[in-house]
Each structure stands twice: as C-alpha cells, then as structure tokens.
Amino acid sequence: MSVQVEVPTVLRTFTAGERSIVGDGQDLQGLIADLETRYPGLSERILEDGKLRKFVNVYLNDEDVRFLDGLGTPLADADVVTILPAVAGG
Amino acid sequence: MLRISQTLVNQIVAHAVTDHPDEACGVIAGPTGSDEPQRFIPMLNAARSPTFYEFDSMDLLRLYRQMDAAGEEAIVIYHSHTATEARPSQTDIAYASEPNAHYVLVSTRPDQSEAPPLEFRSFRIVDGEVDEEQIEIIAP
Numbered sequence: 001m002s003v004q005v006e007v008p009t010v011l012r013t014f015t016a017g018e019r020s021i022v023g024d025g026q027d028l029q030g031l032i033a034d035l036e037t038r039y040p041g042l043s044e045r046i047l048e049d050g051k052l053r054k055f056v057n058v059y060l061n062d063e064d065v066r067f068l069d070g071l072g073t074p075l076a077d078a079d080v081v082t083i084l085p086a087v088a089g090g
Numbered sequence: 091m092l093r094i095s096q097t098l099v100n101q102i103v104a105h106a107v108t109d110h111p112d113e114a115c116g117v118i119a120g121p122t123g124s125d126e127p128q129r130f131i132p133m134l135n136a137a138r139s140p141t142f143y144e145f146d147s148m149d150l151l152r153l154y155r156q157m158d159a160a161g162e163e164a165i166v167i168y169h170s171h172t173a174t175e176a177r178p179s180q181t182d183i184a185y186a187s188e189p190n191a192h193y194v195l196v197s198t199r200p201d202q203s204e205a206p207p208l209e210f211r212s213f214r215i216v217d218g219e220v221d222e223e224q225i226e227i228i229a230p
Contacts, residue, residue, distance in 0.1 A: 009190065089115075089179065089181050090141050090181030
C-alpha cells in the first residue's frame with residue numbers, strides 16, 4: 001500500500017530535508033521497515049525494542065495509532081501517516 | 091534572542107499562575123521562518139501534574155494541522171515549573187524536539203520575593219544542548 005508519510009522537522013535530517021515522503025507497507029510495522037531501507041536511522045527514532053516509542057506520536061489519517069492497532073494498524077493506498085514528537089517535559 | 095511583546099509575556103505568566111500547582115504549557119505561533127511570536131495558544135496539560143506536562147496527542151495533531159494551514163510554526167513552546175527554577179530540567183532537555191523553537195520557562199514556585207515578577211527565561215534546546223538566551227520586549 002503506497003502511503004504518504006509526514007515527517008516532523010527534527011527527523012528531516014534522515015530524509016535530506018524532505019517533509020513528505022512515500023512508503024510501502026501492509027501495516028505500520030511494514031511501512032517503517034520500508035522507510036528504513038531508504039532512510040536509514042529513521043526507524044530507531046520511532047521504535048524502541050520493536051515497539052512504538054512512548055513520546056513519539058504516530059497518526060493514521062486523523063487518528064492516533066495507539067487507539068487503532070499500533071504497529072499492526074493496516075494501511076490502505078493514499079493513507080497519510082503523520083509523525084509528531086510529543087511536546088512534553090517536566 | 092527571543093523578541094516578544096509584553097502582552098504575550100503577560101499571557102504566559104497568567105496561564106502559569108492560573109494552572110498552579112499543575113504545570114501550564116502552550117505554544118506561541120508565528121509565521122514560518124519569521125521567528126516572530128504572534129499567536130498565544132495555551133494548551134491543556136494532559137498530565138495535569140505539578141512535575142510533568144504533555145500535550146494530548148490529538149490536541150497536538152490539531153495544533154500542527156492548524157498552524158500548517160495558517161503558514162505558521164511554533165515559535166515559542168512554554169511551560170511552568172511549580173516548585174523549581176525556570177530552567178530546563180533533564181526531562182525537558184530529553185523531550186525537546188523542536189529545534190527551531192524558543193523554550194520559555196516560568197517559575198510559579200512560592201518562595202520568590204513579591205516585588206519582581208515571576209522568574210521568566212528563554213532557552214534554545216538543540217540536540218540535547220541548552221543555551222539560555224536574552225529576552226527583548228519589543229512592544230506593549
């Protein structure tokens with residue numbers, strides 16, 4: 001499934017400054033693996049120990065994937081995946 | 091340097107005072123690339139904690155989409171410390187993910203003397219490195 005991925009400023013060092021990239025995957029996990037082949041290092045900023053990092057938000061269209069199936073969330077053509085680091089602190 | 095109006099400073103401080111003893115947090119948006127803080131956007135602290143803040147994930151998505159549609163970015167990301175100084179904590183540094191933003195901190199800790207205003211400082215946090223910067227009040 002060909003999916004558009006919106007990349008936040010802080011991760012554009014992995015995409016040569018591109019804010020919108022395209023990836024392929026049946027589900028979010030597959031998409032991230034696909035992106036890693038062309039943008040090495042990107043997946044490590046989104047995943048830790050094979051799971052989505054707590055303070056990185058990933059959305060499928062208008063929903064936080066935590067409320068869908070996380071990494072197993074299925075994707076369809078023309079979906080838009082948005083990555084936004086949490087705004088948080090102490 | 092952070093160039094900001096007194097009005098915006100007052101709005102940030104008022105938000106921090108209102109939310110005390112929880113940490114207050116929010117953004118000041120401005121035209122992308124301008125470095126000009128213009129639009130005050132207080133956010134809900136989804137953590138509702140005196141020691142932690144976090145924007146709710148859906149609030150965050152809506153905020154970024156809205157700013158994008160308006161040709162804006164987050165010029166200032168502010169939050170308050172309710173018992174400590176207005177300086178970035180280790181947690182603040184670890185989670186700072188907007189390299190272009192000015193990170194403003196306000197302290198609402200109660201032991202500050204009455205006469206001066208609450209401690210209000212600004213920092214750049216890039217790749218884990220913190221640099222305090224001057225604040226210039228440019229307008230009422």
